[in-house]
Amino acid sequence: MIINLSKLLDGSENIVKIDDVFDLSYLNIRGKRVEFHKPLALNGGIYKTDDGIFINLDISYEYTDVCDRCLEEFTNKQTSVLSGKIIEKAEDDSKEEITIYLDKGKIDLEKAIKKVIVLDFPMKSLCNSDCKGLCPKCGINLNGEQCECDTTDVDPRLEKLKELLD
Ligand SMILES: [Zn+2]
Ligand SMILES: [Zn+2]
Numbered sequence: 001m002i003i004n005l006s007k008l009l010d011g012s013e014n015i016v017k018i019d020d021v022f023d024l025s026y027l028n029i030r031g032k033r034v035e036f037h038k039p040l041a042l043n044g045g046i047y048k049t050d051d052g053i054f055i056n057l058d059i060s061y062e063y064t065d066v067c068d069r070c071l072e073e074f075t076n077k078q079t080s081v082l083s084g085k086i087i088e089k090a091e092d093d094s095k096e097e098i099t100i101y102l103d104k105g106k107i108d109l110e111k112a113i114k115k116v117i118v119l120d121f122p123m124k125s126l127c128n129s130d131c132k133g134l135c136p137k138c139g140i141n142l143n144g145e146q147c148e149c150d151t152t153d154v155d156p157r158l159e160k161l162k163e164l165l166d
Contacts, residue, residue, distance in 0.1 A: 001042075001109040005086075008048045009105055015047040018057055027114060029121045035064050037075075040113070046086065055100060057082040059113055065125045069133030070141050080120040082112055 001022050007013040021039035028034075044057035060079045067074055086100045086107055098115050100107050132142035137149040 001113065002106050003046065003109060004106050005046060005053065005102065006105045008046065008053060015045050017045045018042050022059075022109075022113060024061075024114070027117060029118050032065070032125075034121070036061055037064065038062060042109075042113075044082075046107075051085075053086040053102070055083060055086055055107075057109075059116060061117070067127035067131055068125050069131045070127060070143055071134065072127055072141065072143075074127035078117075078120065080116045082109070082116045 001020075003016065003018065005016060008016055020042045022042055023039050024036050026033055026035045041060040042057055043060070044055070046053060046055045048054075058079055058081055060077070062075055062077050064073055064075050066072070082098070084098060084100065086102050088102050098112050098119075100109065100112050128143075134140065135142055135147050135149050138147050140147050
């Protein structure tokens with residue numbers, strides 16, 4: 001995903017619009033393989049101000065994930081925003097999490113796009129915010145079925161104790 005900024009740099013334009021797609025089949029995120037079924041949509045632009053060159057890009061994507069509670073696969077839609085200053089390679093590595101370097105009048109967005117998605121990825125994957133999960137006793141998916149198990153909330157640490165006492 002290389003973008004040529006020569007027109008921004010020579011002053012003939014103040015903005016380079018981005019309305020494009022980016023092919024990404026999967027990313028490994030915190031040990032999980034997250035798959036993207038269609039190209040990511042990129043919308044935004046790169047603009048020049050007195051303070052430098054900046055990017056503001058919406059990245060819209062759809063991915064499959066596995067629910068942490070019911071272990072079912074689900075699809076999620078997300079839009080992440082990539083924004084920040086584009087810096088010259090000569091400048092020292094800033095502490096910003098995502099850095100885009102200008103290299104011979106061009107920038108490569110691939111790494112930054114992947115990084116934004118990884119940073120935006122939820123710590124907890126849920127198919128639905130009120131997913132009922134699996135029955136801790138019999139393991140059925142409580143979103144669609146019901147069981148007769150005694151599901152009075154048991155602290156997992158106490159459960160071990162209860163097993164020992166039984
Ligand atoms: Zn679920
Ligand atoms: Zn059950």
